[in-house]
Amino acid sequence: MTSLRFDAIVVGGGPVGAAAALALRGQGCAVALLERGGAPPAHDPADYDLRVYATSPASMQLLDALGAWPEIAARRVSPYVSMRVWERDPAHALRFGAADVGRSELGWIVEHGLILDVLWRRLGDIARFEHATIASAEFGAPESVLRLADGRELRARLVVAADGADSQLRALAGIDTVGWAYAHHAIVCHVQTGRPHEATAWQRFLGTGPLAFLPLADGRCSIVWSAEQPLAAELLALDDAAFMTRLGAAAEYALGEVTAVTRRISFPLRLQHATEYVRPGLVLVGDAAHTVHPLAGQGVNLGFADVAQLGATLAEAREAGRDPYSLRNLQRYGRARKAQNVEMLALTDSLYRAFRLRLPGLKAALGLGLEAVDRLGPLKGWLARQAL
């Protein structure tokens, strides 16, 4: 039987896992990356990926530290400089500008496929196991062991579970999750609108769920429209002309008529949180640890923040002459990230529930609240920093 030894094995080559592998390699670790699929396809500039992320400045800094951002930015990103959030009447939207937080932009809309392509091509000498199936795993000190279905055995001081929301490693470690499925599905597509997007992220809180327009580099918008079944099914089944009419009306024509639309995809929404992030020889990062409602566009940003924290926690221990992989040190990572992730999970869930309430008086108060907040500079600045 082949047995291979590494300092760390990252399981899952999504954006968070690929970033984790690069961050650990950057600290001089011998790293393996294990992915059940294959390498991502090369990013095609003629094909604008339907899955895009509102990438925060903190995520940009991580990607920059990994050497990936310059290439991502050179190939295609769309900076956004303001956000408008409204419930009724876009003229009375709450507006956040980059200037409210002393920045030149609030973030960048970046394609999932572009991030993956650039991160994977930087993997270099990291040992890659593609189309790999894990048959069993043991986590512990001094080593964790992964046994693959092809008989190979991989050993490492640390296994990083970055294998997504349905994490096999989380299940193998017996770590529970708490959470619930929202009755919502998110519909995603790119649209052309009659008016320019003004490098602004637009979001309307409809009683049926949030609807976002994110500005793309070619002048179109990426939309994320969350709606309960059966409304989501009905919207997906409409022909393009009828869908564009419904979408324009749902956005109260904030960006004019919708004049063109790509194919539509949809995915179910859920809130899920692992009860533990750390076991001896194992940490959870990204969607393996937490899944949020996309209304705050934070899914991948939380995962990149996990990677940044894990890297910092391991580096600090090394510098202080402590064992970076000790349970005590890994728990520092777990505590730091859990506190911040719980805050974001609670915030997005509260927003989702607040705007879904069908109580006319309360909804009116929330509408008034957004307008009132817009007029209060310091509160608006605080909210803008939270949004960042």
Ligand SMILES: Cc1cc2nc3c(=O)[nH]c(=O)nc-3n(C[C@H](O)[C@H](O)[C@H](O)COP(=O)(O)OP(=O)(O)OC[C@H]3O[C@@H](n4cnc5c(N)ncnc54)[C@H](O)[C@@H]3O)c2cc1C
């Ligand atoms: C359509 C869509 C739109 C979204 N839009 C946004 C958005 O606008 N903003 C935002 O922040 N987030 C968004 N999200 C959420 C975002 O995609 C996730 O938060 C992000 O992908 C999490 O990254 P990850 O690397 O943790 O997990 P994933 O991207 O799920 O990657 C997991 C990887 O692990 C691999 N894997 C799984 N199981 C195993 C196994 N047993 N062994 C080996 N490999 C395995 C998978 O093949 C995959 O490559 C969206 C999600 C979807 C589906």
